[in-house]
Amino acid sequence: MNILYFAWLRERLDRSQQQVEPPEHVKTVADLIDWLAQNDEAIALAFENRKLIRAAVNAQIVDHDAPIADAHTIAFFPPMTGG
Amino acid sequence: MNILYFAWLRERLDRSQQQVEPPEHVKTVADLIDWLAQNDEAIALAFENRKLIRAAVNAQIVDHDAPIADAHTIAFFPPMTGG
Amino acid sequence: MTVRVIAHGFDPGGQTNLFLKEHNSAGAVVTFTGLVRSSPSDPITSLMLECYPDLAINQVETILAQGLTRFELLAATIIHRYGTMVPGDPIVQVMTMSPHREAAFEGAQFLMDYLKTDAPFWKKETGPTGTKWVDAKSADDRAKARWK
């Protein structure tokens, strides 16, 4: 699946996207963050305060307990400041 | 002094203005309406429901108890429906 | 602040663009445009708006000054047309500009609520069944009363 990063998350990770193949036991957005953080110190630091992290699965905003079984694209970003 | 009429008052009186010289004892807008009504049956009828009559003295909206000593122009009109 | 009481039509978007040029640090601009309305339940073919211009200028300037004092507005403009119009024609436009969107919205609502009851214009509608003067609406008095 493809992971997208936006705003200061993108800048701190120095990447706007990456391809990952998480193992079977990674079932939710929260599981995915844990798994990514275990394998990447930059992600562990940038995602430290989970309350600041919003997520979207296939371009739909979801909570961190949402399943990712059918996900082809998962996006992570800070609180939105549009308008 | 010059008296102006607007909207359905103007239509019912069939005039948009008239010149009058009220006597000394006519001191307020209400006095003026009474005096006009005494001398003109069309005005007596059109002004019958005084609550529907708004007034302005020298292009400033006033209550019916306002003095008319310094008036050069007095306007009468129904409730406004602008905007 | 600008007040225009005019006997001819105006270009709503053109007026908004002129207004936007007044301050480029504003952040929030609200434009209200009132159009001549015709509906299936109350169809009209034309609207005549009578005006007492001398009083209109005084009243609209007073309303605008109150709005500018009461809300955090950097600028505000009121344009009010009179004369004979057809459905879809713009009658009135109110524009407000503020650093904050709440002030811009509330300022524009305040100005419209006061214009409805305090500006010396009178509407006369012509439709398929004839011509009639529009009655003042108690809803407009209530809308104004909430700002007391």
Next chain:
Amino acid sequence: MTVRVIAHGFDPGGQTNLFLKEHNSAGAVVTFTGLVRSSPSDPITSLMLECYPDLAINQVETILAQGLTRFELLAATIIHRYGTMVPGDPIVQVMTMSPHREAAFEGAQFLMDYLKTDAPFWKKETGPTGTKWVDAKSADDRAKARWK
């Protein structure tokens, strides 16, 4: 109803005029225009607005559908720009049309309050002291909460 998420500038007044043509029986049209703001206390030279376009289209369409259902709107349009802008440039425009001015005003306020918190755009400001990401405002969360 129209949603446009665009990477280039737009003409605020021209958009209002296009919108006005949609229904000539509307009566009341409200346009909100949000501009890049620079103030003496918080001067900026440019604003970069990052966007996630696929999500933005979904979110803005959802917000617009909610507004149309909740208020008596005949039409509504949202235009949101992203990319790099300078002070005075229009960022966002919301337009609502209704037979009644209260519905047009409230509908536009509702749409703006939701856009501020629910549309995937992120602001990065550049000023004399450097570049920084704009924090989400708790005032925007409160503004949205009043519609619950």
